[in-house]
Amino acid sequence: MNLHVAMAGRSMNVPHLRGTGRYEQELLRNTRPGDQLQWTAYGHNPAQPFRVPEGLIGHAEVFEFRGDRFHLWEQLGLPRKVRDSGAQLLHCAENTAPVWQPVPTIVTIHDTVPWEEDRRGLDRFYMHDVQRMALRRCAHVITISESSRRDIATRWPFLADRLTIIPHGIADEFFSDVRVPLPAVLQQSLGDAPYLLYLGGGQPRKRFDWALELLARSGRDDLHLVGCGFGAGTAPLERVPEALRGRVHFAPFLEDSELVTLYRGAQAAIYPTLYEGFGFPAVEAQAAGTPVLFSPVSSLVDLVGPLSWTNEPQDFDAWLASLREVLALPAAVRAEKAAAAVAWVRTFSWRSSVERHFEVYREVLARSQRR
Template sequence: MTLRIGMVARTLNAPHLRGTGRYIQEVLRNSKAADGVHWTVFANNPALPLRVPADLAGETDVFGFRGDRFELWEQIGLPLHARRAGVQLLHCGENTVPLWQPMPTVVTIHDTVLWEEPRPTRLDYHYLHHVQGLAYRRCSAVITISESSRRDIARRWPFLADRLVVIPHGIADEFFQPATAPLPPALRAVLEDGQGRKPYLLYVGGPQPRKRFGWALDLLASADDSALHLVACGFGAAAAQAAVVPSSLVGRVHFAPFVSDAELVALYQGARVALYPTLYEGFGFPAVEAQAAGTPVLFSPVSSLADLVGPLTWAVPAQDPAAWQVALRDALSLQPTARAERVSAAQRWARSFAWRKTAQMHLDLYRRVLAGDRLN
């Protein structure tokens, strides 16, 4: 029997994909008609592209709905359209769900960061902390992406413990292959000259305080090699302009524009070392992506990252600058033979994070929910 699944995909209905959008896109891309699934993909902005796979096994429904301030698209428009489309199960993959659930509903809560950071308005706070708490009680299942996030969610909402299912993210095949694209033009202009490419570290994170861009700047400043540059990913144009770069590092720090997956692979593979000094992640894509691309990566084994320490990881205490400096020197001085051995081992390890496996685990969960099976 064909599964008729509704997928909420507002994060695909955007100029650029971020982590949650990539997750939804890969689940759709790695589940095919041969799996017995028919998708209806819901999004909310007809003025923007919807980045679904070209061979999507199903259709899209992009519609506006008045009442943005009160989240009425999600609370009324979405369940109405899902019911009209005849979906058997609705999957809300972006942390939040409607209270009205006319069919079995599954939500992916990626982590608890939204609930731990200050909210801009009282209405926003009420929606996340009160409305969503009630809505989660009605969900048939809750997917999360790591054991660390599962523990955090169960502490915040103990009533979800028997409905929580961990399905890890995957890594796209492109990260294991030789780069098929050059660096973005803006970076080629500053990193490449007639004498070749300048050596650079790659910071992957963005401007959020927990990502610790300042930590990466301090590490660059303390590096023995004054010729090293730093490329920073995850910043929009406004955030890049607002970032404070010490005068001593001006000309050595460069902000990447939004990049395609192919350009991101090129950035990883061209970097001497990737820096990922974040203090909390539900699932840390860069920790695995760097290793799949054959690039040493420095991070602290905190939250979900404790499960992502692989053969090309330098795991460093979060608050120990001296340890980070030593780890960077070690990673930069890795000899070619030793590096090749670790790259080979890291890529074998990283292949266990496969989007096809992730998609199959989603389809299995949908079937269990529809059959009324116990989840835990």
């Protein structure tokens, strides 16, 4: 029997994909004709591209709904569309869900960070009160790590028996032999200089300043730093010490193929985040054959692989020692570790992840039909 699943896909309806949008896109991209499943993916903004993959098995629709101040697109517009579409299930892949659920609804909660932020007024009411009602009604919750599962069950104990962990996968571009050049602006600023790669953007928990301090104390005046994850016009130039100006560069938005090239060219990836629901860079760096430094906190404890160097989050001296060790690695040792890391990363398959999603869908539908 063909299964018809609706998806709230606003994170694909954007100028540039980020983590959640990539997750939604991979669910659609890795669906095959033999899966007996079709999608209807919904976006909310006709003024922006809707980045559903080519060859989508199903239908994509972008529609506006008045009253977005109260998130009415999600609470009224989306349920109405789903009710009239003939879909048997709704997958809300972006942490939140409607209270009105005309069909059994599955929500992916990537982590609990959105509920730990300082919210005020209607925004707080929506996230803490409206979403609590919506989550009570959801048929099932998917999350991406054991760490996130624990956090979700602690915050909403009523979800404890409706939680399934399905880790993310790694994009196919990381296993391709194709080499795509970096954007010209980055090539021009870097030249042939060796560089470290910082992943994470400007959020305090990502600790861009930590990466700057590692660069400053690395003992290598020829070493540069490339910062990723900063939106257009948000690069924190004022946080770069005068002594490091000219050695710190901010990457523009990169396609996956360009990001792979940036990873592969780095001496090491620096990922000093204090909390993640999954932590793509910890795996992506190793998939690209690049050593990565991070702290084994939250979900990152599950991402320690053959090409990772881990230290306690506040032990800067240990981080610095690890960086110097990585920079001094003999080429043969690095190549051996890189080969082992690529083999390990292949266990993070998007196709396997998608198949496990389908198992949840069919279990939820069967359960609802029995009721």
